[in-house]
Amino acid sequence: MKKLLVVPIALLFLACGHSKGPMANATIDSTSGSTAKGTVHFQDAGENGVEVVVDLTGVPPGVHGFHVHEKGDCGNNAQNAGGHFNPNGMVHGAPDAVSHHAGDFGNVTADDKGEVHTRFTTHSISINTGTNAVVGHAVVLHGNPDDLVSQPAGNAGPRIGCGVVTLANAVASVNGPMMFPARRTT
Numbered sequence: 294m295k296k297l298l299v300v301p302i303a304l305l306f307l308a309c310g311h312s313k314g315p316m317a318n319a320t321i322d323s324t325s326g327s328t329a330k331g332t333v334h335f336q337d338a339g340e341n342g343v344e345v346v347v348d349l350t351g352v353p354p355g356v357h358g359f360h361v362h363e364k365g366d367c368g369n370n371a372q373n374a375g376g377h378f379n380p381n382g383m384v385h386g387a388p389d390a391v392s393h394h395a396g397d398f399g400n401v402t403a404d405d406k407g408e409v410h411t412r413f414t415t416h417s418i419s420i421n422t423g424t425n426a427v428v429g430h431a432v433v434l435h436g437n438p439d440d441l442v443s444q445p446a447g448n449a450g451p452r453i454g455c456g457v458v459t460l461a462n463a464v465a466s467v468n469g470p471m472m473f474p475a476r477r478t479t
């Protein structure tokens with residue numbers, strides 16, 4: 294009887310699943326003199342782009358530049374991350390500008406408790422395929438707002454948080470629902 298229940302339950306999990314693609318994450322750690330930390334989650338939404346979910350704490354209240362940088366190295370207070378991720382050789386700009394770096398995510402705003410909780414969708418990056426793949430690059434939080442026009446990087450000030458984007462668990466990033474290991478029935 295137990296074996297007969299396993300198949301319908303498995304089918305129910307499959308039917309309730311979603312068709313989103315690969316996922317990636319970056320754990321943001323503070324640089325020297327900063328307390329910023331948190332996570333950035335990337336979810337491939339197919340034709341709808343990539344959904345980015347940002348959850349940070351310990352951020353000075355106010356507006357902060359927020360970008361993907363070219364290298365996946367947060368050493369030397371995130372200076373090793375290099376410039377903005379720019380595989381297409383565009384000029385720096387706002388994320389909704391016709392011309393902007395793939396890593397130009399604009400700004401995020403920390404509330405009076407130093408928290409950032411936001412989500413947005415972008416068509417400028419992919420998760421792990423093509424020249425605009427975000428996996429292996431660093432996400433950097435800056436100390437000042439990005440002015441969205443200054444070249445080459447928006448005059449966003451010091452790097453106060455950084456994390457390298459890694460592909461999420463392969464089981465969870467398959468096009469389909471989260472799959473759980475089968476349980477033995479005896």
